[in-house]
Amino acid sequence: MSVVSQPSVERIDVGYAPATVGESPVWRAQEDALYWVDIPAQRIVRQRVALGLRTEWVLPEKVACFAFGCNGGLVAGLETGLFAVALPEPATADGKTPAYARKLAAPQFRVPGTRFNDGRCDRQGRFWSGTMVQDMAAANPAGALFCLDTQGRLSAPVVDQLIVQNGLAWSPDGTTMYLSDSHPQRRLIWAFDYDTETGTPSRRRVFADLHDYAGRPDGAAVDADGCYWICANDAGAVLRFTPQGVLDRRIDLPAVKPAMCAFGGRDLGTLFITSIRPATGATEHDGHVFAVRPGVRGLPEPEYAGVL
Template sequence: MKWQALSPVRYRLAEGAFWDAPTQALYWVDIAGFKACRVLGGELHTWQLSEPVSAFIPTQWGDALVTLASGVHRLDLTSPGHAPELTLLCQPDPVPGNRANEARCDPQGRLWLGSMQNNLDAEGGDLPLERRSGGLFRIDHQRDVKALLSEQGIVNTLLWTADGTALLSADTLDGVIYRYPLGADGLPGPRQAWAAQHPRGAPDGSAMDADGYVWNARWGGHCLLRFAPDGSVDRIVELPVEHPTSCVFGGSDLTRLYVTSSRQAGSQRELDGAVLWADVGVQGQICHRYGG
């Protein structure tokens, strides 16, 4: 696969790649740079925020959600990048010192949000992780918040099986992607390990293709792992970056894979921190907007 940089920009901690099929736009964030980014019609738009932002997801009403340490906010996409207009939607995690991390919408348009201990200072520098205080929350169309899981390390990857009976979600601190059965009420049951630890890095964000295979970014692993529906490793996709963070299928036919990455202090690699893309010849699944 021939990987190329989407733009010359290199980010400190690019994350949360999201493809909006109706507008053919790519959304992502720079968590440590406090930026929400979008490419629409070939033009890059950036909104500078005042705190870490972990996800940037459009809504059915034409604005977008940004998930911040202070809560989930609506962002007016017509507001200028230097003065983004935010409206608080909800504050799902009540634990002091936590911040939002992975966020995705399910096929019903509900936002699922994983949190973690905040590991960034006021300038986006690293802070030590000292506790497993993260959780998983679901926000419905009426802004009602349902707490689903607690005592999580770093929640990453939120994917649903095609039949809607299970959630796949990783804890990066464990190095494991778990499978949670979903009951009739949509709540997760007892988890089981779905994809075990692997020497090629720790699990970060993921995308699912049309055949139910999971493409998982491996933090520190220079690669993506493609897992079969049973959790076995199907292939290793080498990348020209050390710390890939998330991936998403996009393009007009959903066969282009976009990969975000982090540029750590002291990195000597040209593409570390870039948003990458390659045509992979495999069709992916669509991303869902927030329905509220």
């Protein structure tokens, strides 16, 4: 691993209560704002970072991930399926403004207590998201990865036998797809060849095994150099791997359970990181959102190209 100085880490949500499970940060350039979710609170949060202004919307179910639509609205992974979501304005900061949610599609869950987890769009605007059994102690590999295509059709399971699906990301040219399993029994990141025309992943192989490093692989982002940034949950760090799977950066954080990262800011040079608040032993930083300038830039987050 190359020796790089530790950049300063800033908490951006000072003055606000921590999230229980902060996930799915998405930078919205036209609003100069960061969005993210608090899964058990059933909330989508928006913060205009430069102004420190915050608004929240409450959804009818737990919400784990989302992407903006090219023509307005959001597509989101909730407990029972994928939904089209509208966030009405004005909204308040108390989390009492209801969002409008309409179910688009849902798979047949094999196990009760399953919900969607990590998700985002590929470079062509298809929305991908995976499922997990919420009782992590059960270590049930009933989770699977699904694709909602731009015609609104939900695929059959594309990757199955997942315990805690996570880590979705694509290389800058879209031809490599990344996926992780966060469960302590797995701690693996895979890479796939990805057919951008058909949206088909193939040639699955281990990209990184976090048993060899630290923490569990949670949410991820890819920078403009094609390097893969992964939140090392339980290790209080984000790790960067080169496209060859070589660890070359580690940035330590004040929160022990970083959950997902995303590039943003006006130059896409800020890495935002959400975190989870542990049930015991939490510090003042756990469950908050952080910003760091790692010295590289990210890529604009793709939007869903279907009709919502």
